[in-house]
Amino acid sequence: MDWVRIxxxxxxxxxxxxxxxxxxxxxxxxxxDLAVEENLKRGMTxxxxxxxxxxxFGGFTQIQEQxxxxxxxxxxxxxxxxxRFGFRQLRKSPGFTSTAVLTLALGTxxxxxxxxxxxxxxxxxxxxxxxxxxxxxxxxSASSYWQTTSWPGYLDMRKLNESLHSLAGYAPxxxxxxxxxxxxxxxxxxxxxxxxxxxxxxxxLLGRTFLPGEDNPGKNNIVVLSYEIWRQTxxxxxxxxxxxxxxxxxxxxxSESCQPVSAFH
Numbered sequence: 233m234d235w236v237r238i239x240x241x242x243x244x245x246x247x248x249x250x251x252x253x254x255x256x257x258x259x260x261x262x263x264x265d266l267a268v269e270e271n272l273k274r275g276m277t278x279x280x281x282x283x284x285x286x287x288x289f290g291g292f293t294q295i296q297e298q299x300x301x302x303x304x305x306x307x308x309x310x311x312x313x314x315x316r317f318g319f320r321q322l323r324k325s326p327g328f329t330s331t332a333v334l335t336l337a338l339g340t341x342x343x344x345x346x347x348x349x350x351x352x353x354x355x356x357x358x359x360x361x362x363x364x365x366x367x368x369x370x371x372x373s374a375s376s377y378w379q380t381t382s383w384p385g386y387l388d389m390r391k392l393n394e395s396l397h398s399l400a401g402y403a404p405x406x407x408x409x410x411x412x413x414x415x416x417x418x419x420x421x422x423x424x425x426x427x428x429x430x431x432x433x434x435x436x437l438l439g440r441t442f443l444p445g446e447d448n449p450g451k452n453n454i455v456v457l458s459y460e461i462w463r464q465t466x467x468x469x470x471x472x473x474x475x476x477x478x479x480x481x482x483x484x485x486x487s488e489s490c491q492p493v494s495a496f497h
Contacts, residue, residue, distance in 0.1 A: 361433040365397075383449075386425070400424065400431045411478040412465055419461065421479070429456070437462075439473035439487050455484040 264285050271281030322329040357363055373379050381389065386401045393399050403423040410419045429441040437459070446454050455477050457466070466472050477484045 366431065367396075369399075398427060398431060400428045402428055408479045409481075410461075410465065411481075417465065419479075423452075438470065441487070453482075453484050454487045455479070457486055 264282075267285035267288060268278075268281045271284050272278065276284065322332075358366070360366060370378055371381050371385075380403075381401065390399045390401075402425070405420040405422040407418050408421045410417050424442070424447070426442040426444050426447040434441070436456070441456065442454060445451060457472065457477070462468060462472060469475075472486050475486050477486050
């Protein structure tokens with residue numbers, strides 16, 4: 233564990249540099265004075281004795297530098313020196329400093345925003361059970377153009393499916409007007425089949441998800457509120473289930489309030 237002791241000693245030396253330099257100077261002077269006394273005893277003059285002692289002992293500056301390297305962490309000292317020099321230069325040029333700081337702030341903000349998107353979409357796993365088994369199927373026409381599937385086409389795919397454990401359909405979100413009392417707001421709406429939430433294993437906070445058959449025409453007037461809409465628009469009303477929700481002037485019945493399905497945000 234000697235390396236630990238040496239590392240701690242060198243780290244402590246960074247905060248006692250002036251004191252250690254003073255102690256080193258005192259010790260060097262003491263050695264030179266002793267050498268001068270020995271030379272005087274040999275019959276040298278004072279000037280000859282000091283010159284011979286200094287020649288024998290070596291350069292003070294070189295010894296001091298070697299001692300500093302052995303007792304401290306040169307990389308950290310160089311870094312601290314460069315940082316101090318950089319701050320001095322920035323204080324001398326306030327215009328350049330403002331431009332540099334603004335550029336760094338914009339660059340850092342853009343990088344953080346890009347990473348948050350990549351982390352949420354690519355790196356972070358989806359918050360569903362068996363997320364690696366969930367796939368998105370996109371039908372293409374004979375001319376290789378992507379196209380949406382009709383309701384009868386979806387029913388045929390679901391009936392003939394032999395490869396997938398289950399198959400659900402959804403329509404990309406569009407905008408509708410939600411009216412609550414005298415206030416209206418524009419909200420995003422996604423239409424899904426009756427087993428839409430079953431695919432993801434999403435459990436509601438309140439109420440239930442869709443029942444079988446509630447995706448058929450005439451019965452598809454049931455809505456599932458996202459957590460944000462339930463909390464912000466309906467003030468987290470615990471009795472929101474089975475209440476009428478007005479969307480584009482038509483009544484819908486709220487079956488639950490659940491966490492939003494982030495895959496289709």
